[in-house]
Amino acid sequence: MKEIQSSRWEMKKSVSIMLLMSLLFTMFASVGHAASVPPxxxxxxxxxxxxxxxxxxxxxxxxxxxxxxxxxxxxxxxxxxxxxxxxxxxxxxxxxxxxxxxxxxxxxxxxxxxxxxxxxxxxxxxxxxxxxxxxxxxxxxxxxxxxxxxxIQPEQPEQPAEPNPTEPEKPKPVGYITGVSMDEHSVITITHTDVQKPGKPLVLDNPKRLAFDFKNSTFEPYFNGETRVEVAENPLLTGFRYAQFQLNPLTARLVINIGDDTGYVVTESENAIQIALMPSAEVPAEPEKPADPEPPVTTPPGEGNNGAQYTVVLDAGHGAKDPGAYSKPMNRWEKEFNLNAALKLKAELEKDKRIKVLMTRSDDTFLELADRIKFAQDNKADLFISIHANSYDKTSVNGSETYYYRDNSKALADFLHPYVLAGTGLNNRGVKKAAFKVIKETTMPAVLIEAGYLSNEGDAKALFTDSVQSKFAAEVGKGIKAYLKLK
Structure with a gap:
């Protein structure tokens, strides 16, 4: 009886193995067939x-x-x-x-x-x-x-002006793209030599993407073919790629795969072009015509402001429970630099009695961003200067930046930035556009200065040096007076 039962068990096991093998063969045959289907x-x-x-x-x-x-x-x-x-x-x-x-x-x-x-x-x-x-x-x-x-048709070139037969046409210099990178704020930076800022990108679908063409431009020789960068867990984009798009006319192309609600702002600084991605609602509206910088509101001496002509609000960023960026090389906080630099700048500006200086904070206190904005608006400031220092995971990043947001602030940012550089003595990272709340929601010309990177040892040592802070204050003060045409 046991032998019969054993024999039946062996038969069942054999049949099960055969069925399993048959099923696996069918599955692999299906996969193989699918893989062999021509595209x-x-x-x-x-x-x-x-x-x-x-x-x-x-x-x-x-x-x-x-x-x-x-x-x-x-x-x-x-x-x-x-x-x-x-x-x-x-x-x-x-x-x-x-x-x-x-x-x-x-x-x-x-x-x-x-x-x-x-x-x-x-x-x-x-x-x-x-x-x-x-x-x-x-x-x-x-x-x-x-x-x-x-x-994909490349962007149509602008109609050239009528040639002057008496002057030979000058060849345009070829621009070279030397690097393409993205930071934690979803800003793609194209570093270059002689590359012109691109026009409006082509907007493509399936998937949704922006194609920026850089005319008369190519890549440095060490770029080899197309480069692709994947971006994870970012609602603004899933990745970007760049390559030589055409050789005649010479055109380099950057393609960004964007989300359904992604907008952008293109800015440029010395040897760099920035494409800042942001939600569509945060993209500033383009004016119907180029807006001239608003001249400062002048008050005749002796009438209001205790005889001063201009009111300048200095905003020392952060404070108290909000310390800002931490400088590991110096074991100090950003709020310290911001306040020290702002106090020194206040002293410089007050040497000229035509300037009334108000500070959003003059000690280690905390003030909400909305309150800083209200303070400047209530005091009818002619200029708003916010002082900060930056930080980044990559400690080699260094240099000074000046930010603006509204059209009436760009002239101030462009004018003041060389004085910022002269004051810090640090690397030039350019004038940039960004939607920082205090320069976005104020109405007077307003800039935010990122004096340097506290994550970089060289920048941090300089910014926490009393002599550098004094020079920063003297140079920026000189720039503000020159902008206000005070001699």
Missing amino acids: KLFLEGKQLKSDVDPKIENGSTLVPLAILSEGLGYEVEWEPVMKKVTVKNDSTVIELIIGEAMVKVNDVIMDIAAKPQLMNQRTMVPVRAVGELLGLEFEWKAAEREVHMFR
Whole structure:
């Protein structure tokens, strides 16, 4: 009886193993079949047909040469002896050789990730590598195994002025992009030499993205092909990429994949362009026409303000329970520098009896931002100067910055920044636009000075030196008087 039961058990186990093996075989066969399904190609939503299916190899989609000519409308030449493919449009000539990872684009040698191949007597070329050089945008839909291509027209150049026949046309200097990075405030900074600020970006969908074109610009030689940066857990963007978009005309492109409610502000400083991403509601409205800086409101001497002509409010940032940034190199807090510098600046300005100086705080007390704004508004200040020091995780970051937000404050920021630099003696990080509450919600010309980075040992040692604070006060005081035309 035991032998019969044992035999039945062995049969059941054998049948179970066979069923399990059959199920696994079916599953793997399905996966293998799915993986072998050739990708489909679409141009502007229309599927491109070919008698030979595209093939994915090492992450690149190879397509028959006919797709480039018949499907995309490019001029294509094939030289069988050299096994060379030439693809052309109005401005770009691309030469590829079967089996070679080097490609010649308008006589410039470049690398591509995928090599052209001969498959079943057909010439197969990497469609993305060729298409992007010719101005196409690509989207890969993994679930559907579809490659979608879109023709992106570069921003139309402005109409050139009529040439002067007596003066030879001067060649424009080529701009070089030397770095692209993003900080914790979702500000993308493009460092460069001779690169012009981009115009309005192209706004693209599926996925939503902004494409900024930098005209007559290229990248430093150490940039190799397209660079992609993924950004996690940020509602404003999921990533960005940059590459040479065109060689004729020379154009570099930055593409930012943005959220549904993302706006931007583009500013520039010396050798840097900043693209600050922010919620759409925080993007400042553009004025209907360029606004001239509002001149300070003058009061004749002897009438109000105890005979002073101008009221300047100095705002020493932070205070008391809000210490601001911590300087690890100096073991001190930002609120100390802010107050010391503001008090010294007050003393400098009060040497001129035509200036009435008011301070939002003159000791280690705490004041809400709304109260600082109300203080300046209630006292009908002519200028509002907020003094701070910065900090950053990367301790090598250093230098002085001057921020503004409203149009009537830009002239003050531009005018005062050289005096800030002369006072601190630190690296020039430029004039920038940012929506700090105290300079956003005041109405008079207002700036916020980030004198230096307390996270940087060199900056911190300088800012906590009495002589540097005194020089900062003297130079910024001189700048304020010059802005107010007080001689």
